[in-house]
Amino acid sequence: MNLEIYLKSHLQESTAKSYYYHINKFRLQNRNTEHYSYKKVMQYIEELRKNYPANTLRGILFALKKYYEYLIETGIRKDNPTQSIKFRDAKETPIQHQDLFTDKELQELLEPRKERYPFLTLRNRIIISLLVYQAPTSGELTELEVNAIDLEKATIEIKPTALTNNRILPLKAEQILLLYKYINTDRNALKTHREDKNMLLLGKLGTPIQIEDIIYLISTYQKRYTKKLTSTTIRQSVITNLLSKGNDLRMVQTFAGHKHLDTTEKYKQTGIKALQSAIDKHHPLR
Template sequence: MESSEYYIDLFLKYMRSERGATVNTLKAYDKDLRQFLAFLREDNLEIYSATRDNVRDFIMTLTENKYNKNSVIRKLSTLRRFYTFMVKRGFIGENPLVSLFSPKQEKILPNFLTQSEMERLIENIPLDNPLGIRDRAIVECLYSTGMRIGELVQLNVSDVRDDREILIKGKGNKERIVFLGEYALKSLKRYLKEVRPNLVRDDKEKALFLSRFGTRLTCRSIERMMEKYGIMTGKDVSPHTIRHSFATHLLENGADLRAVQELLGHSDLSTTQKYTHITLERLKEIYKKTHPRA
């Protein structure tokens, strides 16, 4: 047999080239598999010789170390994918996770801002300096389109179309079209006209949103920026909060669930349905506050 690392690398290459896994997904797979391998090697075992009992012991160790249920489920999902790949390629004869019980995932309602909080967040981003103009355009684009932060940082100038459309390459390299509202379009045009030309250092740079060094912005840079403006607004805000707010506000205002699914780029409608729980909870709150006999 080859080394355990060899099979992990082979699996990651397969997931990237044949299944279109994103960089972040591949990093998570790699981290989960190497954590399991480190656990196995405490008993001088390798990843290709793991048994069902080894996997069970691993789950128990994670639970004892206070990993939350959803993290454990995600790691189990990684192992299932990996060992399914190993069996299909003929590297091992049996999948040690076959018929192994998986705990039920906890339902965590997404964090979101109300429509007035979203307005306040945007209005608190100053427009008296170039980076503020850029940041306002970023937040407006996130809120107008509901795109993921990873999708936003990968945008090139050429992805923005003249007719208020943006071409996005999402999870699994699936392309979809999202739309820019009036406010987002106005902010983006101002950024492209007044700010980006002064940030760009290399004429060959294609990235839509640039750092002050003229390079493509990273996810972490935008996360830090969002944290800063969230503090100014008195809210805990991340790029994903904006995505959740986008979906919630559409549904609150009568959007069709399947339309929201398409805009978010969800392959499974059940992923989108979690936002209906939010709107139902808010309806309950409104009912309790306003009905005379509630």
């Protein structure tokens, strides 16, 4: 049994696809991974930690665990070097309020710009608008299917993950126009290259986008800001701004897809606490 068939026989299709991608990347970037020790796997994980949030690393680790389970089942090795690896920080990234973005700063991301690949202009605008208006995680973005969009009702359905609940959120008027054109024109042009399996957001080769594509796209906006811009800081900023405007805590919980109310409560912070956080981080004696 090859790896792809093994994953599909043990996991849901979307999960199998994601795991297969991360395992292949792991094998391409490293030699003799089938004989890796615990130490070698941890070195790889620690290298990824420099560029990926904890939630993304958690998904990659699960993929590697499944890879070594496959090697055991096929008789290639007898032990699983990832068995005892756990992430204590595999949860919502701690909120540093002084590093978040105002509504005005987030709106600047929506301004049209010249793209390196003109045929991806509309897709990129949609990705950014979804991040700014609906605040999905990068993983949720990669799992969006075309049928998640209901243009008549002006809604988008975001599927549940291990950390977030399913939710249906309203679309802005400008998003409806962008999505209509993209789905009926730009996406159709992209999907002729390869099978896309009904995924909404496609790359330049017609295959579904990956988290790495979102990371790269957001990085191209970084020069506009001194604060670190990531999908996580955008999401945290949107949620924090909603709460600062006095929106009901449970409404914001539903919007964000948080499984527990205390997760949403972490985004609430008084002005004094925000000032203290800034002092703690930037005081010259620290």
